[in-house]
Amino acid sequence: MYVYQEYDQRLLEERVAQYRDQTRRFLANELSEDEFLALRLQNGLYIQRYAPMLRISVPYGLLASRQLRRLAHIVRTYDKGFCHVSTRQNIQLNWPSVEEVPDILAELADVQMHAIQTSGNCIRNITTDEFAGVNPKEIEDPRPWCEIIRQWSTFNPEFAYLPRKFKIAVNAVPDADPALIGVHDIGVQLVHGANGETGFQVWAGGGLGRTPMTGAIIGEFVPWQDLLAYLESILRVYNKYGNRDNKYKARIKILVKALGAEKYRELVEQEFAELKGGEMTLTAEEVARIKGCFTAPDYQSVDTAALDAKLVEDKAFSRWFHTNTRAHKQAGYRAVTLTLKRTGRVPGDISDEQLEAVADLADKYSFGELRNSHQQNMVLSDVAANDLYDLWKALDALGFATPNLGLLTDIVACPGGDLCALANAKSIPVAESIQRRFDDMDYVHDLGPLDLNISGCMNACGHHHIGHIGILGVDKKGKEFYQVTLGGRGDKLSRVGEKMGPSFESEEITDVVEKIIKFYVEKRLENEPFIDTYERIGMDPFKERIYG
Amino acid sequence: MGKVIIDGAIVDNQWQRLEGDTLEGELPTGNIIVPLAYWQANRDALLSRGDVAVWLAPGEEPKDLEDDLAALPLVAIHFPAFKDGRGYSYARELRTRYGFKGEVRATGDVLRDQLFYMTRCGFNAFEVREDRSIEEALEGLNDFSVTYQGDVNEPRPLYRRG
């Protein structure tokens, strides 16, 4: 992972001092609520329903075991003993106190972590494929590029007060979209040019939340040297022309849509013409330096005979292996997902003790590193095949081996009404109720791949628009209701789901999901995944069954 | 007359910024900063005075002033609210696109916690909001000793500084 230099560390320490002083001035009434609001948001601190929420940055989801241990210490000392993995690969604390945030930041800075730009109208955490660097399908490791973008975006003086928040994701897989670049403000797709040289196809104007939409291609092929100049051009156009009067119309997606992709590109090209070839041009030395931080660990040659035997012998292990582990670039290794979705657990929640246990497992089995996924799971990316059985046992004991990755009960859900002040409705109890209804793991496996996402309001933190089944909390005369969408996809086709019809009461929503599933099972062709059945037969038959 | 930070020092403010409604009738004597629209309407008369500068509101870009920059000693960029960040791009354009060498002044909702970024974008003068201590605001210029990106004062990003 990226190795901090003296200056990276100094920057973090100066940040802690700055934020400590800002907090002091706020508490001494030298800063107004409104002034402090912008400052604390740039530091990931929301004031929520019951307490503040602090979002800790995990650049492109990558964590080292010592960082996990520090997080464990922090959630034990400053929170209620657990934290939450977010859909943008970050970590959230739900109960810190405003006064203690500077101390939390100091603890984080010790292990090269921070909360810089994790919310507010600035460039947020750069996200990517949780299997980056080990995914056999990627054309190259996207993480060095994420790190290069991270440094450019960190305290970028021109883009701290944008019209609205700004999210960038990077993808290096040609025929899939594991980083959801289609629904980001900027999506960066690594591509290789005619002579094999690295470049980027750059998308802009995607986003979920209100008025969800997918982005448009702005840059067809941006040579690697020009990546930052190109991003800066897109940002400058947005900073100047994005809507500042209405926050619901302020995201770049609205501007791109209003101007049209063609016009937006023209404006970007004007800026780019000026920046191209200038001081921002990336140098081969710098790229090599950053790439040098992401070299392959010390892989060994692995004899997989024992694994093969176990797979035959132990059915439960085999199911977990086939569901929760993924192919790896390196022969003899697998990438293992820890599903944080056992029934009864808040999706994405993890306790202090579990963080420590996972840190130990990372040290023992995966070169001391771990990733957060945008599905609110965690990944041990480099596990030798002959360690898998032992690892599985250990994960099972921790409750992280539920073999449901990518299946119906691997539900993505925002904190919703239990914690979030903006919520129309709760999400966590809905997730739990659905998990309980579908407690037969054979049945869930038989259903095949299915994304179910829940958001407590239209801000869409639970990515409901891109769930094959999406559930959105709405408020009807002060009561919690749920609207269902079908057919969303967070894959290469990146599609926003379609509303099924009138919303449902909380008591009904689990029955409705069950009816949808039953109907799908009736209609599916052999082994046909839900999304394919939906696209084959369309919305109307589903509607008829549910409302008819 | 109030105080202003110029090039890192607190000095007397020699300029008076005029809003639209103070521009009826006779203009005051001494250095004045007028709105863009007023400048455009009275350009020739104001140019001959020699002690007139222009301020830009959000939505008014340096491009609108392009032909006059050589004749202007100062351009002010006004922040009605500190959260409106358009002015950062305007300052940067003044310096890097148009090569403006005069004073670039931030006016309006100008506060300590934004000064560091503003300096990096090319502002060299700050009229700190009146209810705030200008001495404390000055400290804001020293918040960081490390910058990753190039900026107006140091065009090279960290990786090119050697």
Ligand code: HEM
């Ligand atoms: C609990 C406090 C939270 C608050 C107050 C909050 C607030 C918001 C708001 C206002 C938006 C909409 C912004 C817009 O459309 O411009 C949003 C979007 C989003 N939030 Fe949250 N959020 C919270 C928690 C979370 C959590 C826990 C996650 C991850 C699970 C998350 C991930 C996201 C994502 C992915 C989006 C949508 C991305 C997009 O619009 O393109 N947020 N959030």
Ligand code: SF4
């Ligand atoms: S989707 Fe709404 S309810 Fe859920 S966390 Fe986001 S803002 Fe809160």
